[in-house]
Amino acid sequence: MTELDPVIIIGGGQSGLAAARAALDAGLRPVVLHAGAEPVGSWPDYYDSLALFSPAHYSTLPGMPFDGDPDRYPHRDDVVDYLRRYADALDVDIRSRTRVVAVRARVGGGYLVHTENGDEMPAVGVVAATGSFGNPYLPTLNGQGEYGGDLRHVADYRRPDAYDGKRVVVVGAGNSAVQVAYELAASARVTLATREPIRFLPQRIGGRDLHHWLRLTGSDRLPRAIITRVVRNATVLDTGRYREAIDSGELPRRDMFTAFTPDGVSWSDGTTEAIDAIIFATGYRPHVDYLAPLDTLDRGKPRQVGGISTTHPGLVYLGLEFQRSFASNTLRGVGRDAAHAMTALAAHATGRPRLRRPGRQRTAAQSRAEAPGRP
Structure with a gap:
């Protein structure tokens, strides 16, 4: 050397x-x-x-x-x-x-x-x-190999036009999942599947972007040991439109499905639903x-x-x-x-x-x- x-x-x-x-x-x-x-x-x-x-x-x-x-x-x-x-x-x-x-x-x-x-x-x-x-991380669930629809990670998603009129499930509770699901909901029948309710952070506080306050308070520089104790779950930055879409039912959210079926998914309440495409935004x-x-x-x-x-x-x-x-x-x-x-x-x-x-x-x-x- x-x-x-x-x-x-x-x-x-x-x-x-x-x-x-x-x-x-x-x-x-x-x-x-x-x-x-x-x-x-x-x-x-x-x-x-x-x-x-x-x-x-x-x-x-x-x-x-x-x-x-x-x-x-x-x-x-x-x-x-x-x-x-x-x-x-x-x-x-x-x-x-x-x-x-x-x-x-x-x-x-x-x-x-x-x-x-x-x-x-x-x-x-x-x-x-x-x-x-x-x-990309793609979890493996029961029956996944038998599912005949379009299954992909969000890393392979580009634009919504390929999903027009289709039944789509987007899996994930972070920014990408919510942003993509919201975009697709304009022309497709979309369900957002998560293990827990979506957690939102306001994008603007007191008329200033959240990042102004992160920098002002030093939160952006907090060490990993502190941050990982505070931020335990995914959060979504939101101007209010995503929360409103979910609360109004424009973008339905359901608890994560429990298994795949050949043509769709089995939900946690025991019902099944035919689904054309499933997009995993799972990190x-x-x-x-x-x-x-x-x-x-x-x-x-x-x-x-x-x-x-x-x-x-x-x-x-x-x-x-x-x-x-x-x-x-x-x-x-x-x-x-x-x-x-x-x-x-x-x-x-x-x-x-x-x-x-x-x-x-x-x-x-x-x-x-x-x-x-x-x-």
């Missing part, structure tokens, strides 16, 4: 780009390996109507604000454009269409990163920043199967604290849910986690904490963007 070896960042989405910026600031040499066609993460693959739940003002990576109205809620394609511009502005080696298939420890220290095209790359450290979109799991050779995963989950591996020095993670705070796997929070992880990685690489890379200057706009109280 030498200081000439790069830090290899696996994943070129928001987490990988934030890691690259933080690596430069820590005096490291990052190389970003991204499986997709361009470094914009999974955003192009989300459903067409997806919009951020935080305003543009609060939804930025370090050093570059969103353009346009800071109070608007950027849509999926806005985020894709933003990440594309962010990647272009980085002075970093980014290699698209480069899928990592394995990471192995190297004799003498460091790692060897193996790609799908057969390359073997040495690294002083590795950042696992592939997020979770590539690993994701970390997409880090390439780390299997290191034996650092516990049933697929990284063994880490605050994004720092507890099994392998020089291995860090970014983009894990509740990694260090409520905002860890979001545009507004991953930059803080990246700075934390790169400080630890620089200390490992050199034996001491590293200062910001000499000669790396901030523009006035970047300095203002990174000042306290700004995105």
